[in-house]
Amino acid sequence: xxxxxxxxxxxxxxxxxxxxxxxxxxxxxxxxxxxxxxxxxxxxxxxxxxxxxxxxxxxxxxxxxxxxxxxxxxxxxxxxxxxxxxxxxxxxxxxxxxxxxxxxxxxxxxxxxx
Amino acid sequence: xxxxxxxxxxxxxxxxxxxxxxxxxxxxxxxxxxxxxxxxxxxxxxxxxxxxxxxxxxxxxxxxxxxxxxxxxxxxxxxxxxxxxxxxxxxxxxxxxxxxxxxxxxxxxxxxx
Numbered sequence: 259x260x261x262x263x264x265x266x267x268x269x270x271x272x273x274x275x276x277x278x279x280x281x282x283x284x285x286x287x288x289x290x291x292x293x294x295x296x297x298x299x300x301x302x303x304x305x306x307x308x309x310x311x312x313x314x315x316x317x318x319x320x321x322x323x324x325x326x327x328x329x330x331x332x333x334x335x336x337x338x339x340x341x342x343x344x345x346x347x348x349x350x351x352x353x354x355x356x357x358x359x360x361x362x363x364x365x366x367x368x369x370x371x372x
Numbered sequence: 373x374x375x376x377x378x379x380x381x382x383x384x385x386x387x388x389x390x391x392x393x394x395x396x397x398x399x400x401x402x403x404x405x406x407x408x409x410x411x412x413x414x415x416x417x418x419x420x421x422x423x424x425x426x427x428x429x430x431x432x433x434x435x436x437x438x439x440x441x442x443x444x445x446x447x448x449x450x451x452x453x454x455x456x457x458x459x460x461x462x463x464x465x466x467x468x469x470x471x472x473x474x475x476x477x478x479x480x481x482x483x484x485x
Contacts, residue, residue, distance in 0.1 A: 289471070290471045292473045294473075300478070300479070301477060302415075302462075302474075304473045304474070307471075307473055309471060348473070348474075350471075359417070359420070360473070360474055363414065364412070364413070365414060
């Protein structure tokens with residue numbers, strides 16, 4: 259069973275703080291991990307991808323991956339009100355015949371308070 | 373800029389109608405997907421296609437069918453619309469390799485009355 263688990267939130271942080279979003283997944287064989295941001299009424303937008311254990315930084319965003327613990331996280335530094343959105347964790351699972359699909363978590367709603 | 377275009381942003385249809393949702397991508401992507409998204413249920417995969425003429429059932433295919441006659445176009449068909457198919461429908465595409473994420477269209481909010 260392919261499962262991606264996220265705390266639904268809402269997670270509230272003050273402006274300027276670090277927001278920490280967490281995700282666990284069920285399949286040790288997963289190789290690719292993604293974070294999407296979804297504003298209310300809009301479609302998901304890819305913001306980070308990570309494939310190897312450790313940290314990957316892009317501007318104010320840092321993705322962290324620990325395959326042994328089956329855990330991936332997203333840190334947002336210097337959080338801004340414009341970061342208020344739902345963040346979806348997505349994990350690649352093999353789906354047979356050499357193909358791969360993304361399975362999405364249900365998302366964590368982040369609110370950044372001015 | 374790469375794009376996935378869904379033909380309608382909002383759609384209202386009557387129960388029992390046959391409904392066509394169109395999705396076109398200009399990225400020469402092999403893989404295309406249809407999801408629906410409902411509050412509290414997250415993204416649920418309806419159908420996907422790995423290449424032209426190919427289609428596979430996702431997690432919730434009942435009441436839906438798809439067509440992929442050309443690489444750039446993937447259509448979702450509601451054979452006989454019902455009120456429980458009122459939802460946000462999202463199309464996505466991806467290059468046919470493992471380490472790529474999906475690019476989503478802007479979505480179609482379908483209301484069946």
